[in-house]
Amino acid sequence: MDDVESPFDCDAAVIGGGPGGLTGAIYLARFKRSVHVLDAGHSRAARIPRSHNMPGYPQGVAGTALIEAMREQARRYGAVLETACVHRLQRVDGGFALHFTGGREPLRCRQVLLATGVSDNEPAMPHLAQALREGTLRYCPVCDGFEVIGHSVGVLTDRCAGVREALYLRHFSEHVTLYFTQRVDVATEDRRRLAAAGIALQAAPVRALRLREGGGVLIEHEDGTDERDSLYAALGLRVHSTLATALGADHDEDGYLLTDARQRTSIEGLYAAGDVAQSLNQITVAAGGAAIAASAMHRALGLPG
Ligand SMILES: Cc1cc2nc3c(=O)[nH]c(=O)nc-3n(C[C@H](O)[C@H](O)[C@H](O)COP(=O)(O)OP(=O)(O)OC[C@H]3O[C@@H](n4cnc5c(N)ncnc54)[C@H](O)[C@@H]3O)c2cc1C
CATH class of the missing domain: 3.50.50.60 (FAD/NAD(P)-binding domain)
Known part of the structure; x- marks a missing residue:
């Protein structure tokens, strides 16, 4: 055949x-x-x-x-x-x-x-690769929440879904702040949940992100500049x-x-x-x-x- x-x-x-x-x-x-x-x-x-x-x-x-x-x-x-x-x-x-x-x-x-x-949708930030390498910028709390235990942590989001990520991270650190890339109308119930968990809410939109000398990140927003050890991008x-x-x-x-x-x-x-x-x-x-x-x-x- x-x-x-x-x-x-x-x-x-x-x-x-x-x-x-x-x-x-x-x-x-x-x-x-x-x-x-x-x-x-x-x-x-x-x-x-x-x-x-x-x-x-x-x-x-x-x-x-x-x-x-x-x-x-x-x-x-x-x-x-x-x-x-x-x-x-x-x-x-x-x-x-x-x-x-x-x-x-x-x-x-x-x-x-x-x-x-x-x-991942990435934040507008110079030296992105370096920030990732150093653990200044993070994307995945399931992966590395353990590594930020007790650190000061920012969560950057463009929508209310970031509230969930901030609450998730609160398990690992008492020092969590939620930041926004734009003005977002955060629902009263979400504000209540954040406040009850002791999570700070910075409603003034972030203007720029910079690496801090010696580690960490500088977060410039319309009301000033904050320093955080790590920033989680929750941008979808x-x-x-x-x-x-x-x-x-x-x-x-x-x-x-x-x-x-x-x-x-x-x-x-x-x-x-x-x-x-x-x-x-x-x-x-x-x-x-x-x-x-x-x-x-x-x-x-x-x-x-
Ligand atoms: C910063 C960071 C840290 C992380 N840390 C951890 C961790 O500690 N532990 C953990 O478990 N997970 C971690 N993750 C998540 C983990 O990386 C992913 O879950 C994992 O890589 C998923 O594997 P995958 O094969 O599904 O997709 P990927 O690893 O993303 O691979 C998909 C591949 O498909 C290719 N591809 C896409 N479209 C096409 C196409 N049309 N033709 C040909 N190729 C294509 C892409 O180029 C890519 O190479 C982390 C993720 C990030 C971003």
């Missing part, structure tokens, strides 16, 4: 090479599946100066070191890792074609794991789910993809894991979701044809 050439370049494509996508690739490669990881190279994890809540790293681990180790592990089992930005996902022949920016030939695969993450984020939503995948009002318990989206053959598929934006959660997705993909791919 003549060999019939497969219309697919690989069993599975993983879009996104952060902790979610790389975990999926490690699992799939170890399931003897041919897998390509297409990654634009902007993992949130690469911005973590040192994570202290990753199980197995009592001294903490830098985000870049973690990613590099996961990349090496994925390659070791045969996953192909490429730097590429996927700009369209198309359904073809019971599988998918991935279209790239830059005019490269589409990649055809039977299944897709989408692990494209989210991006952008969920990178459009490759899936363009195909009609179900999502919530924030853009997070909705999946079932096996990480399947509402599009057959399309799985999603990591920050793009749930709002508890954590490395372990991304990795756990991707492990579930990869196991389900492996089962759905069946025996080799």
